[in-house]
Amino acid sequence: MSSTIDAQVRAVPAVHVASLTRTAPGYTGEEIGPVVEPMFTEAARLLEVAGVAVAGPPLAQYDPTEPGEAPARGVLVTVAFPVADTTTAVPGLDVQTLPAIDRAAVTVYRGGMDGVGEAWMAFMAWLEAEGHTPTPTAREVYVLPPQTPEDAWTTELVQPLA
Numbered sequence: 001m002s003s004t005i006d007a008q009v010r011a012v013p014a015v016h017v018a019s020l021t022r023t024a025p026g027y028t029g030e031e032i033g034p035v036v037e038p039m040f041t042e043a044a045r046l047l048e049v050a051g052v053a054v055a056g057p058p059l060a061q062y063d064p065t066e067p068g069e070a071p072a073r074g075v076l077v078t079v080a081f082p083v084a085d086t087t088t089a090v091p092g093l094d095v096q097t098l099p100a101i102d103r104a105a106v107t108v109y110r111g112g113m114d115g116v117g118e119a120w121m122a123f124m125a126w127l128e129a130e131g132h133t134p135t136p137t138a139r140e141v142y143v144l145p146p147q148t149p150e151d152a153w154t155t156e157l158v159q160p161l162a
Contacts, residue, residue, distance in 0.1 A: 005126035007107035012139075012158060014100040015056070017080035018047060018093040023065060024075050029117045032077060036060055039079040046092040047081055056082035059141045061098065103161045105132055108143075112150040116140070116157075123157050133162040 020043050024035040040058065047054060058081045065074040080098065087095055105127055109119040120138075127134055139158040 005107055005123055007105050007123065007126060009103060009105050009132070009161065012101040012104045012106070012160075014097050015059075015080075015082050016085045016087065016095075016097045017059075018043065018052065018083050018087065018090040018095050019078050019080035020093060021076055021078040024077050026073075027062070027075055029113065032062075032075065033113065036077050036079060039077065043079055043081055043093060046090060047083075050090045052083055052087055052090050054081045055084050057141050057143050058082075059139055062138045062140075064136045101158070101160045104139075105134075105159045105161060107157050109155045109157055110151075110153065112153060116155060119155075120157060123159065127159060127161075132159075135160040135162055 020039045022035055022039060024032045026032075043058075044054075058079065061078040061080065063076040063078070065076055083090070083095070089095055105123070107119075107123055107126075109116055111119075124134065137160050139160075141156040141158060143154040143156060144152065
C-alpha cells in the first residue's frame with residue numbers, strides 16, 4: 001500500500017449475514033490467518049449444504065475479546081457471508097444483521113493477504129494524521145472472489161470512527 005492513502009469517511013449500511021465467530025490470539029497475520037482461513041471454508045461449505053445463496057462479498061470483522069482490552073490479548077474474528085434478508089437460519093452458522101456504521105473510514109487494498117497487515121498499519125497512521133479516532137472494531141470486505149489472481153485481490157479496509 002502506498003504512503004498516500006486514498007480513503008473516504010462515509011456511512012456503511014447494515015448487512016444481513018450468516019457468520020461464524022472464533023477467537024484468535026492476537027491481531028498479526030500469523031495469529032489471525034490460521035483462524036480465519038478455515039472459518040471461511042467452513043462457512044461456505046455450510047451455506048452450500050443448506051442451499052443458501054450468498055448475496056454479496058464476504059467479510060471479516062475483528063473485535064477485542066473484551067471492551068477496552070489491549071489488542072495483544074486476543075481478538076474475536078467473525079467471518080460472514082451476506083445472505084437474503086429473508087434468511088432466518090443456516091445450520092451451524094449464526095444469522096444476524098451487522099448494524100450500520102454511521103461513520104467509517106474506508107480505503108481499498110489491492111494484493112494478497114500477506115500485505116494486508118502493512119496496509120492496515122499505513123491506514124491507521126493516516127487516520128491518526130487526519131485526526132480521526134478509530135473504534136476497537138475493524139472490518140475487511142473481500143470485493144473480488146478468491147478465484148481472482150492473488151495480486152489482483154481487492155479488499156476494503158473499513159475502520160469505524162468514534
